[in-house]
Amino acid sequence: MKQKQWTLQKSASSPFPARSLIKKKKNSYAFAKSLKPPKSPQFNSSPDAPSSTSSTSTSIPDFSAMPYDALVRIAASFTLPDLRAASLVCRAWRDALKPLSEAMTLFKRGKIFKHGRGGLQRSLDKALDCFLKAAARGSVLAMVDAGLIYWEMGKIEEAIVWYMRAAELGDPAGQCNLAISFLQAAAHPPNTKEAVEWLYNASIAGHARAQYQLALCFHQGKGVEQSVQEAACWYARAAEGGYARAMYNTSLCYSLGEGLEQSDMLARKWMRRAADHGHSKAQYEHGLALISEGDAMNGVVYLELATRAGEMAAAPARDAVLEQLSASCRNRAVLVADKWRVLASSR
Numbered sequence: 001m002k003q004k005q006w007t008l009q010k011s012a013s014s015p016f017p018a019r020s021l022i023k024k025k026k027n028s029y030a031f032a033k034s035l036k037p038p039k040s041p042q043f044n045s046s047p048d049a050p051s052s053t054s055s056t057s058t059s060i061p062d063f064s065a066m067p068y069d070a071l072v073r074i075a076a077s078f079t080l081p082d083l084r085a086a087s088l089v090c091r092a093w094r095d096a097l098k099p100l101s102e103a104m105t106l107f108k109r110g111k112i113f114k115h116g117r118g119g120l121q122r123s124l125d126k127a128l129d130c131f132l133k134a135a136a137r138g139s140v141l142a143m144v145d146a147g148l149i150y151w152e153m154g155k156i157e158e159a160i161v162w163y164m165r166a167a168e169l170g171d172p173a174g175q176c177n178l179a180i181s182f183l184q185a186a187a188h189p190p191n192t193k194e195a196v197e198w199l200y201n202a203s204i205a206g207h208a209r210a211q212y213q214l215a216l217c218f219h220q221g222k223g224v225e226q227s228v229q230e231a232a233c234w235y236a237r238a239a240e241g242g243y244a245r246a247m248y249n250t251s252l253c254y255s256l257g258e259g260l261e262q263s264d265m266l267a268r269k270w271m272r273r274a275a276d277h278g279h280s281k282a283q284y285e286h287g288l289a290l291i292s293e294g295d296a297m298n299g300v301v302y303l304e305l306a307t308r309a310g311e312m313a314a315a316p317a318r319d320a321v322l323e324q325l326s327a328s329c330r331n332r333a334v335l336v337a338d339k340w341r342v343l344a345s346s347r
Contacts, residue, residue: 106139107139107141110126113130131143163181176198179199180195232259241346243345251266251268280306287300296325
């Protein structure tokens with residue numbers, strides 16, 4: 001974060017309209033909308049379904065009669081336990097949800113191939129095949145992962161297609177990835193305004209990475225009027241959601257009094273949290289702060305962690321402090337660093 005002073009005008013209202021009023025604009029990826037889900041399976045009436053004369057005939061809605069695209073919008077984000085629980089309601093629900101249950105199985109298999117787990121060799125092609133089959137059955141999780149693999153392969157158009165499909169089904173991860181694609185895709189001019197709208201949709205749904213990206217847009221004035229107050233607000237929300245980069249920026253906001261009331265205590269708190277969540281620059285700065293307070297032992301541990309994470313400035317500082325410690329203290333510091341484990345961060 002650059003230490004730059006801006007002339008700011010605090011808006012009394014949100015810069016965004018209500019979500020229901022956000023008007024989606026046509027863009028060059030409109031062809032994504034033309035992709036159709038598989039035709040709804042034709043299910044026969046379940047033998048054990050209540051008859052029309054039963055007093056409970058209207059107590060359970062008939063999922064099997066629902067159009068498949070509507071069903072996908074309702075259940076596409078269900079986890080496997082959710083699908084299993086819903087499938088136990090009655091045979092009609094089980095049959096209607098069968099494609100999504102199959103999608104979840106394919107999605108899990110795709111994850112195995114993607115990361116090379118369970119004794120299987122890593123294969124992006126096999127993972128992509130599984131994700132595409134799962135996505136065709138309505139899984140938004142598979143849509144996002146298919147997009148990630150296409151992006152990794154350099155196939156930006158295909159990646160955006162699947163991010164768009166997931167985003168339009170309301171998936172926050174898909175919305176966030178779609179927005180970042182609009183901001184970063186080299187083959188197209190940055191679509192900053194629509195990117196901000198998708199980031200806002202994902203942010204109000206609680207997606208920490210989207211909140212951080214939205215904060216960056218406010219900080220840099222990308223697709224929205226520049227406002228360090230709004231940026232600091234979204235940094236703080238993303239930090240609370242467990243996003244390490246947002247923790248670091250929140251610490252700087254408190255330290256410099258940019259967008260948040262200046263507070264050394266809160267700046268220290270968020271710097272340490274960012275360090276404990278694996279942010280290398282935060283580890284370096286937190287280590288220096290501990291050393292300046294006389295806690296060389298713990299300080300050198302953070303400098304060691306920062307050095308291992310590739311923070312170039314940390315190594316000389318670490319070596320200078322190690323020279324002043326006894327051999328036993330040096331060995332202990334290295335041992336603590338070896339046993340240290342990063343806290344999980346939001347992605």
